[in-house]
Amino acid sequence: MTTDGKLTAPVQGQVDADGLLLSADPLLLRLHLHCGGKEGGPLAVPELAELCRLSRRLGMNLSRPVHASDNESRIEMWVETWLSTPEKAEPLSLSIIDWKEYPQDESEKIDPARERDFDRLEGRGAIRTDAALRIIAQQLSGEAGQDYDVIGQSLLDIYDVIPPSANAGLLEAVAERQPIRNQRMRQKGGAQRLFVLQGNPLIDKTGAFAGYRFTATPDDTDADMVTQGTEPKRPGGKLISDSLFGMQLGPALRQPLGKIIANAETISSKLEGPLRGDYASYAKDIASAGRHLLDLVNDLSDLEAIERPEFTVAGDEIDLVDLAHRAAGLLAVKAADHHIRLDLPDEGAKCPASGEFRRTLQILVNLIGNAIRYSPDGSVIKLRVSTEDGFARIAVSDQGDGIATEDQQRIFEKFERLGRSGDGGSGLGLFISRRLAGAMGGSLTVASEAGKGATFTLSLPERKPA
Incomplete structure (x- = not known):
């Protein structure tokens, strides 16, 4: 087999009605094992397993592209399913007729x-x-x-x-x-x-x-207003859809920025062939600038959303320890680039709270991202959870330069970066994060001394075990 899609023969496999991989040619079995599966266990390639379930559910033979990854390569396949009889209990056969592999770098x-x-x-x-x-x-x-x-x-x-x-x-x-x-x-x-x-x-x-x-x-x-052909208005009569980012420019900007980032990363990673080192570096800079612009678009969209009078958040049952590990996982590569260690709460611990999952994750990503941005290389960022007075708390502490007492309220204002420029921030993250914390019935505070690092603490209503 080569990685250009030219298989000498189709790769075959069989899956039973419970999704167990009954048999597989070596190439398919290798991918299954690399995805965390075991011999005779459930098919562990997500899109492939989904295709099998769909084929069995519809009672149809299907032919589809399937994408997978074994953490070493990105794999694109063309897969055909075949049901020998209409009986749903019968094994389903797989035939992979195309297989292309593309190397992945660490990023x-x-x-x-x-x-x-x-x-x-x-x-x-x-x-x-x-x-x-x-x-x-x-x-x-x-x-x-x-x-x-x-x-x-x-x-x-x-x-x-x-x-x-x-x-x-x-x-x-x-x-x-x-x-x-x-x-x-x-x-x-x-x-x-x-x-x-x-x-x-x-x-x-x-x-x-x-x-x-x-x-x-x-x-x-408001769905009813949209259905009736009217748009919700702000106080004073301004249409929400007239705003700059919410319904118009935000979506229009995200698509081209996404293409710029994707194409620049493809060039910088040299997936399509050799490239001069300085050109690859230019492409990496383009991708970085594109991500900065995309972050700014997202921040402006969030700013617009939280300032709407009708803005609300969900009251999900969340766990701050779980969210700490998720947020740290999203920023692990960025931290490793600066040799910064993220010291997290014990994964087995629990700190239940009430708040919207996505918004809480957004706040923690912002706090940890800021800590990485302003911490010296080789330092440690600590995340600690606690409960007190009916609130669950998570504190993010860094070893950076700290924040002077007179600046500790200014950093929560719109577009405030304390005179720093070129750091990749928009000056909106902390403003948005504090507003989101307040909307969830909590708070976001900072404790710091100049030259001694800073600790940002997110507090949310504690959720008592049932």
Whole structure:
């Protein structure tokens, strides 16, 4: 086998009705084991296992592209499933006819759990459909796994297009295989959640239309107002949708910035072949600048959201120890680049609290990111949890230059960076974090002395065990 997709023979495997891998050719077995599986155990390649479940659920033979990673390579496959009989208890056969491997450098090796945390941090979910707009995979933000209840159902049976008059435009875009941008959709049923979908058409290896891949971002705009063709207003009558980032420029900027970052990282990692060292360095700088701009767009969008009178947060059951480890995992590479050690609470400890999962993770990522940015190389950042007076607390302490007493309130103001420039910050992170903490019934405080580091403490209402 070569890594350019030219298999000497298809790679075969069999999966039973319970998802157990009954047999596998060496290449498939190697990938299964590298993904954490064991011989005779459940198929451990997530997209491949999902394809098997879908094929069995629909009672159909399917042919799909599948992506996987064994922490050494990114792997792109073309997989065909085959059911010998309509009986669901019979084994399902797999045939992999294309297999391409691309090397990953250390910065690209992100495990699936970290990828899910990035999605949850950004409030982003994913929906995949086939060519008939039937859902073949869905995982919305904040959910632990796939939503199997909707698999096989039409996207338009699960979501209402908002406003209803946009339904024809959506179907026309699908018929013409066009990208779908900024389409508001409301989930039917009791949840009535509102999402903004961004979709790209998928083309299979034969050049045929194979469906859409959507990203789904929660939209806190009042769904009833949008359905009725009106927009919610701020005090004084200004339309929320007239604002700069919330509904218009934010989504429009994220897409090109995402492409710039992805292409620059592809160039800098030399995945497409050799490149002069200085050119690779230029591409790395472009990717870094793109990420800075994207962070600024996200901060401005968050700023706009929290200043809306109707802004609310969820009261999830969360654990601050778990979130500390998740946030640290997202920033592990950045800390390692500066030889900074993150000293975390014992993973077996518990510190239950009430607060929105995504927003709490956002605050902790901001606090740890700031600590890394302003700490000397080779230092230690400590995270400690405690409970007191009905509040669960997590403190992030660094060994940086500290903050003078007269500046300790200024750092929580908009666009305030205490005269620092070129540090990659927007001056909005702490302002947003404190507002989010307050919205969850908690607080964000700082204790510091100049030259002696700083400790930021997030307090949230304690959640008593049931």
